[in-house]
Amino acid sequence: SEPHISDLVQLTVDIKTASKKHVEDYSHKDVSSSGPGLCQGIMWKIAHTRLVQIHPITRRPRTRFELYQTAFEIQDAYQAHVLRCWCGEDGQHYRASVKKWQRVYVKSNRAYGGAVECCKDLVRSTLVFDTVAQWVACLRRIYDDKEVKILQMKNRLDPAYSDFTGYRDVSLVLFGSLTNNMIVECQLNTRSIFRAKSASGHKRYVEARDARGD
Numbered sequence: 001s002e003p004h005i006s007d008l009v010q011l012t013v014d015i016k017t018a019s020k021k022h023v024e025d026y027s028h029k030d031v032s033s034s035g036p037g038l039c040q041g042i043m044w045k046i047a048h049t050r051l052v053q054i055h056p057i058t059r060r061p062r063t064r065f066e067l068y069q070t071a072f073e074i075q076d077a078y079q080a081h082v083l084r085c086w087c088g089e090d091g092q093h094y095r096a097s098v099k100k101w102q103r104v105y106v107k108s109n110r111a112y113g114g115a116v117e118c119c120k121d122l123v124r125s126t127l128v129f130d131t132v133a134q135w136v137a138c139l140r141r142i143y144d145d146k147e148v149k150i151l152q153m154k155n156r157l158d159p160a161y162s163d164f165t166g167y168r169d170v171s172l173v174l175f176g177s178l179t180n181n182m183i184v185e186c187q188l189n190t191r192s193i194f195r196a197k198s199a200s201g202h203k204r205y206v207e208a209r210d211a212r213g214d
Contacts (some may be wrong), residue, residue, distance in 0.1 A: 004131070004132040004133045004135075004136060005132055005157065007132075007133075007136045008132055008135060008136050008139070008155065008157060008170075009155070011136060011139055011140065011143070012153060012155040014143070015139070015143055015150050015153050016153055018143075018150065019149075019150045019151055019152060019153060022149040022150065022151050023051060023151050023152075025149075026051070026054070026149075026151060026175065051118075051120065051151060051152065051173070051183070052115065052117040052118050053067055053117040053118075053119070053120070053182060053183055054117075054181070056180065056181040061115070061117035062117050062182075063116075063117075064101075064104075064116050067116065067117070067119075067122055067182075068098070068101070068122070070180055070182045071098045071099075071122045071123050071182065072098060073180065074123060074178070074179050074180055074182060074184075075098055075123055077178065078123055078125065078178060078179060078184060079093075079095045079125055081147070081178055082125045082127065082186060083095075085141065085145060086127060086138055086141050086142050086145070086186070087127055087138070088134070088137060088138060088141065090129060090130065090131075090134045090137075091127045091128060091129050091134065091138060092127070092128045092129075092191075093125065093126070093127055093128075094125070094126040094127075094128065094194075095125060096124045096125055096126065098122055098123060099119075099121060099122045099123075099124070104116060104119050104122065107119060120152075120173050120183040120184070120185060121173075121184070121185040122182075122184075123179070123182065123184040123185070124184065124185040124186070124187065125184075125185070125186050125187070126186075126187045126188075126189060126194070127186065127187070127188050127189070128188075128189045128190070128191050128194045129188065129189070129190060129191065130190070130191050131190075132157070132190075135157075135170060135188050135190075138188060139170065139188070142172065142174075142186065147176050147177050147178040148174040148175065148176035148177075148178050148179065149174065149175060149176050150172055150173070150174055151173045151174060151175060151183065152172070152173035153170070153171070153172050153173070154169075154170070154171040155170050156168045156169050156170065156171070157169070157170060167193070167197070168190070168193055169187050169188060169189050169190075169193065170187070170188040171185065171186075171187050171188075172185065172186045172187075172188075173185055174186060
């Protein structure tokens with residue numbers, strides 16, 4: 001309903017305000033030094049112009065192997081936490097497998113100039129609700145969770161949001177102690193959109209995405 005849309009829009013503003021500070025904190029842990037050489041110079045530029053996966057010890061962009069090692073290490077704990085702490089009684093949790101390398105490779109080359117460390121959704125999860133009010137309650141649970149910080153949020157339910165697909169959800173990019181500081185994703189869907197997405201909708205989206213080169 002409209003009042004709950006307003007609540008969601010206001011909560012979006014609050015989350016995005018807090019996320020700016022979280023991004024600053026995360027970015028300050030980027031490449032701590034960049035010695036001579038073209039490769040290191042490129043890495044420094046990537047790390048300071050995009051939100052990338054940073055290794056918590058070396059402070060350098062995570063390699064493909066480090067990304068997948070961490071992804072498989074945190075996968076079970078992350079999915080369990082999403083179900084136990086964020087889903088609530090009204091939601092339904094859909095566990096996603098770790099993103100396959102074939103898709104990560106394509107996405108990295110199409111969107112990030114081959115920089116695999118820019119992929120933020122190797123580990124992802126989906127929560128499905130019947131109402132916007134339930135979305136708002138779930139968002140507050142995530143926002144208040146001390147084990148993660150929200151780095152980015154896309155509120156595709158915002159009346160001001162528009163894209164060519166008509167798809168709607170709330171997408172969160174997070175990191176924290178729960179994820180060993182790896183950036184992960186959580187999507188919030190309404191049941192009707194999730195059903196359309198699970199049927200032929202996602203197939204059509206993939207076809208459109210590939211045609212656009214996204």
